[in-house]
Each structure stands twice: as C-alpha cells, then as structure tokens.
Amino acid sequence: MNFVSLKVLHSKTLLKNCFFSFLNFDIKFYRQVHKGRPNIFLAKRCCKSTLFPRSRCYQHLPNSFFSTVSYLGAAEMANKSSEGLALKHVLSKLHAFASPALAESWDNVGLLVEPVTPRPISNILLTNDLTEAVMQEALELSTDLIISYHPPIFVPLKSLTTKTWKERLIATCLENRVALYSPHTSWDVVKDGIPVAGHGTGRLCVLKKPISILEAVDRVKKHISIPYVRLALASNKDQDSLITTVALCPGSGTSVLKGVKADLWLTGEMFHHDVLDAVHKGTHVILCNHSDSERGFLTSFADTLTKLLDDKVCVRLSLSDCDPLKTV
Structure with missing residues (x-):
C-alpha cells in the first residue's frame, strides 16, 4: 500500500512540516488540527534517506496517538481524488470575493494556468510568491490549485523550457495538472482585502x-x-x-x-x-x-476561502513562502 489515512487525537502534539515514524511508515504531516477538531491526514509512504533532508524533524509516535488507522489502496485513492469542487466553481467564489476587473490595468490577474484535462479541486495552497521551493511543496501536498498573490507570469514568456525558473514553474504546473490563480491588485481594493480597512490601495x-x-x-x-x-x-x-x-x-x-x-x-x-x-x-x-507587509493577510484569507467553499476543500498556507531579504 502507498498511503495510510490517520485520524489524529492529540492536535497539540503535531508540529508543522515535521515527519513521524509510525507503523513502519515515514509520514509527513502538513498542518495542525484546525481549531482543536480532529482531522484526517493522508500521508504518503516514503524513504526519508532519499526524499527528505536530514535537517527535518523526526519523532516516533505511539499507536495511541491515533483513533483510527486505515490503509488506502488504488480504488480508495481514486475515490479520494474524485472528491472536491470543479475549478469553475472555485473561480466563481474567488471572483465573488474580488473580481479580476478590480485589478489595475497594468496587472496580470485571474486564472493564469488551466490544465487541459480538468480535475476536481480538493487541495489549495496559498502563497505570496510562487517560488521553486513553494512549487515543490505544492507537489508534495498533492495541490490542485495554487493561489499566488503575486502573478508568476507578469513579463510575457516566449517559451516554456527548463532554462529559467519562471518557465520551469509554469511547465511544472502543466505537467502535474495544477491550476494557478493570481489576484494581486484585485485584492488591494476590496473591503476585506490586503490593506486593513476601507477601500483603495492605501x-x-x-x-x-x-x-x-x-x-x-x-x-x-x-x-x-x-x-x-x-x-x-x-x-x-x-x-x-x-x-x-x-x-x-x-x-x-x-x-x-x-x-x-x-x-x-x-x-x-x-x-x-x-x-x-x-x-x-x-x-x-x-x-x-x-x-512581509502582504503575507499576513493569507492567514485570515485561508479561513475566508474555506467558508466560501463550504469546508469542502483543504486550504493550506505555504510553509516555504518567505521574503527573500533578511536582516543579518
């Protein structure tokens, strides 16, 4: 079996982006139980020596940590992948929150990448910037839709090769059937958008x-x-x-x-x-x-989007997203 489904009992013990050894599986957990409620985590069996850097945190958890354990075969995984919402439905909710028509004329917002073969949206990853580190995180999380505040496609691309990091991002999205959406300045002018109150970009x-x-x-x-x-x-x-x-x-x-x-x-x-x-x-x-002046909004928007989608989609914040500049 490739996957194990675990229902977690002790939410306070979970650490973000840490790895745990359980039933001879090395399991990656991606988020804490939301507001103290038990949650189901799907975790892929993997080899820690080859897939994950040694700097990651490993712990051993007793069997009593979990209330239920079930192994998922190919049929069950197929059923899981069929759950979720249609991309058009998710887009309608995003547009209801902030229409792309509100964006500045120079901006490039909305749906930037749409897979030719559609798939249900079950997992959404929020990020301020789509970097290669965030892209790798998205793949590990089986993300169906990435919402990147800043548009990864801004200057027109003349090709999609592996020569530049921007080209690689878009090619990776297409190869893995991951949709990409950017709201940017359309979020700046709505009441509950990036700035704290009122209307306008400042x-x-x-x-x-x-x-x-x-x-x-x-x-x-x-x-x-x-x-x-x-x-x-x-x-x-x-x-x-x-x-x-x-x-x-x-x-x-x-x-x-x-x-x-x-x-x-x-x-x-x-x-x-x-x-x-x-x-x-x-x-x-x-x-x-x-x-850093923008990223904090994504925390509140994760809850907003979860409610807009009637709690039918898992909305996560990227743990790899960060400002490239640090004071040292």
Whole structure:
C-alpha cells in the first residue's frame, strides 16, 4: 500500500512540516488540527534517506496517538481524488470575493494556468510568491490549485523550457495538472482585502490615542511576526515622538503614499530618495520588506476561502513562502 489515512487525537502534539515514524511508515504531516477538531491526514509512504533532508524533524509516535488507522489502496485513492469542487466553481467564489476587473490595468490577474484535462479541486495552497521551493511543496501536498498573490507570469514568456525558473514553474504546473490563480491588485481594493480597512490601495488611519513611534515599531513587528523593520525618523524627531495619523500601503508604497500628509508612512519598500523627502517633510517611515507587509493577510484569507467553499476543500498556507531579504 502507498498511503495510510490517520485520524489524529492529540492536535497539540503535531508540529508543522515535521515527519513521524509510525507503523513502519515515514509520514509527513502538513498542518495542525484546525481549531482543536480532529482531522484526517493522508500521508504518503516514503524513504526519508532519499526524499527528505536530514535537517527535518523526526519523532516516533505511539499507536495511541491515533483513533483510527486505515490503509488506502488504488480504488480508495481514486475515490479520494474524485472528491472536491470543479475549478469553475472555485473561480466563481474567488471572483465573488474580488473580481479580476478590480485589478489595475497594468496587472496580470485571474486564472493564469488551466490544465487541459480538468480535475476536481480538493487541495489549495496559498502563497505570496510562487517560488521553486513553494512549487515543490505544492507537489508534495498533492495541490490542485495554487493561489499566488503575486502573478508568476507578469513579463510575457516566449517559451516554456527548463532554462529559467519562471518557465520551469509554469511547465511544472502543466505537467502535474495544477491550476494557478493570481489576484494581486484585485485584492488591494476590496473591503476585506490586503490593506486593513476601507477601500483603495492605501489607507489613512487616525489613531484613537497617540502612541510613540517606538511603540508603533513594536506593534508592527508583533503584528506581522518579523524581528526587524527599517525605521527612518522624521527630521528633528526622536523615537519617543508621538504619532496620531498613519498612511499605509502593503508592498511598494512610493507611488501610493507620495504626497499624503501623515505622521507615519508604513509600507514594505520605498525608493531611497522618497524616504529622504518624507523625513524632511516631517513624516516617519517604517519599511518591513515587500512581501512581509502582504503575507499576513493569507492567514485570515485561508479561513475566508474555506467558508466560501463550504469546508469542502483543504486550504493550506505555504510553509516555504518567505521574503527573500533578511536582516543579518
């Protein structure tokens, strides 16, 4: 048998992306039990010495960890693969949340890759950027649809070969019948989209009570779970200076924030000279890396999409997706 289905009893013991030895199987678990409810995990038998790097975490779990164990043969696996929703249905739900027509005219959004031979959508992987590491993760998870916030196809491709990483991504999707969808700027303008409230690609927020710029830095780091940000203090101001207005834009905020009067600009990245211009005009600037300023939204959207699809599809967050820039 190639697969084993396990019903997990002790959700708190599970660690994301860890491997466990059980009944002579090396089993990869991909997510914790959602909100304490037992869940069914399908795990492929594999050889840890050849398929997985030694740096991964291995544990041995007793049989009592599981409430049910059943082995799935070819027929059962065929039945499992036939479950799920039609791609058109999933797309209709995505469009209802944010129509591709809302995207900027220069953007490339919507369904970017559609397999010629359709298959039901049972597993969806959410990522901010589709990299080769995320693509490999998607294949290991038997993903049917990848939703990548940034469109992997932006500059037109003249060929689909193995020469460049972008070409390899699209070729891999087609070869494995994985659909690819990108919402990008269509998510930026909906009420519950990438920015936190209101409408438009940026937000101007008025705080209920003033806080220091140092407290603002701490709140940003905690909210998006990163250890460092870059801070440019306004001229003649210090870290104890109070702020009451914040203009924010996820991603690259130069074009959106330019000319906006606020005590603080919060965004992912900006051009050097625009930062200089801002601080000389009395505005603090916090930069927290392009994708780090966007990625947090996917956590809440995973729950939103699960509800939109009536809990009939497994929606996962990529564990491989991360900003390429690190402060060292």
